[in-house]
Amino acid sequence: MTKALISVTGADATGIIARVSTKLWEMNINILDITQTILSGYFTMMMVVDLDGAHKTFAEIDEAFQPIRDEMKMTIHMQRMDIFDAMHRV
């Protein structure tokens, strides 16, 4: 399974989770885990997703978030979970 972390940060606003998860659903990407919190006024959400069922490449998926980034003024990063596993698990 190719897992990725999607981190979303920015000023809190309604519909952030809805917008991101709808986009994931459109690309057939399953959400495995989700956490969200408000850190010093900033909305911070982290989603772990499974990319295996997606019909798009990694770059295309990342690009698909661009309208949400632009419209909601959010920072959205997607990166493979391998980097976190490498750094924090022996």
Added chain:
Amino acid sequence: MIETGEILQTLRMIQEENFDIRTITLGINLLDCSDRDARVCADRVYEKICRIARNLVKTGEDIERELGIPIVNKRISVTPVSLICQEDPRPIAHALDRAAKEMGVNFLGGYSALMHKGATLADERLLASIPEVLAETERLCSSVNVGSTRSGLNMNAVREMGEVIKKTAELTSDSDGLGCAKLVVFANAVEDNPFMAGAFCGIGEPECAINVGVSGPGVVKRALEAVRGEPFDIVAETIKRTAFKITRVGQLVAREASERLSIPFGIVDLSLAPTPARGDSVAHILTEMGLEMAGAPGTTAALALLNDAVKKGGVMASNHVGGLSGAFIPVSEDIGMIEAASAGALSLEKLEAMTCVCSVGLDMIAIPGDTSAATISGIIADEAAIGMVNNKTTAVRVIPAVGKQAGDRVEFGGLLGFAPVMPVNRFGCDDFIARGGRIPAPLHSLRN
């Protein structure tokens, strides 16, 4: 499952503390391109590099995007050119520069000669061509090995390199002697170094290999901020833990690049490589340990601890460790070193002492333009002697700033940064350098 705090720590390292992979360097063997005719050889070299490295930059960018970690440089190192051509090697230099541009890499290393025991005719031809070649090419890097623990110091090569550096500075004086920033004089040069300007693909290397250099002085500095005032045992432990995490990512990137390019993984270089950016300084790690400035008494001890802890932390995180592995202390490429040199806290002599306990040597140091070739050779001889006796790699990359004096400033731009011109001891060593010959290898070279 990875915890939220761990994810945030990784993201902070990358976004706020300048953690990056400094380079993926593809080593390519060029021995099979050898020919008596330099032009035939040059054509073969160009063709081979373009064939093997064609996906290097794209693959690096793909990995960068997917793992979310910057991979700052994609580079190529090749077999020392003096080993593949007996004639005037200038056509090969230009072919290498063209190949680097065609492949989109910012530097290609290997315009090199290994003459630690003596020079072949090809070595001599290459040496003579270095000033012109570095002035005429853009991305080519050159290195010369003038000594080793096993063979002693080739003092003829040391003498010649003083002149080569001086001439290179003159030919590239309109860019503040930039040619000298692409030229390294080594003792105990390593064959799998991924870092420029000294990278080349040694003759013990496979057909090609992926070597990765990590970085992250900002991450180490930030980690040490959390243990202010604690004893050194805790400082060392904190650096080790941080180095482990950094190197694990280097290993991951190396493995990914190796698989995607179908090129064997060589090594990860356990390095702390600074840039002129604020928050990316090795010198600031030293000041975080309690020094007012890099160069203050205690600096050598602080650097010794840092260098050792980086290795101890990193070595468990990678299958194969190699290259130069240690903290780099270039002056112009480290904002804390620039500040220390400008304030008079750091002298050439203190830097020489620091090179005894860390990776490499006198690096990216601007010296007055009127420094004589013999004095530059004297600096090289001292540094090479440290490498020879201590069984470590040392190097000299000094830049005579033509028309400038101590206290003036030179500007190289980008990762190469800027630097104050540092004063050099004004007493001469002409007769010492004029002797030539070889300084014999130390007793402990006889290890069998």
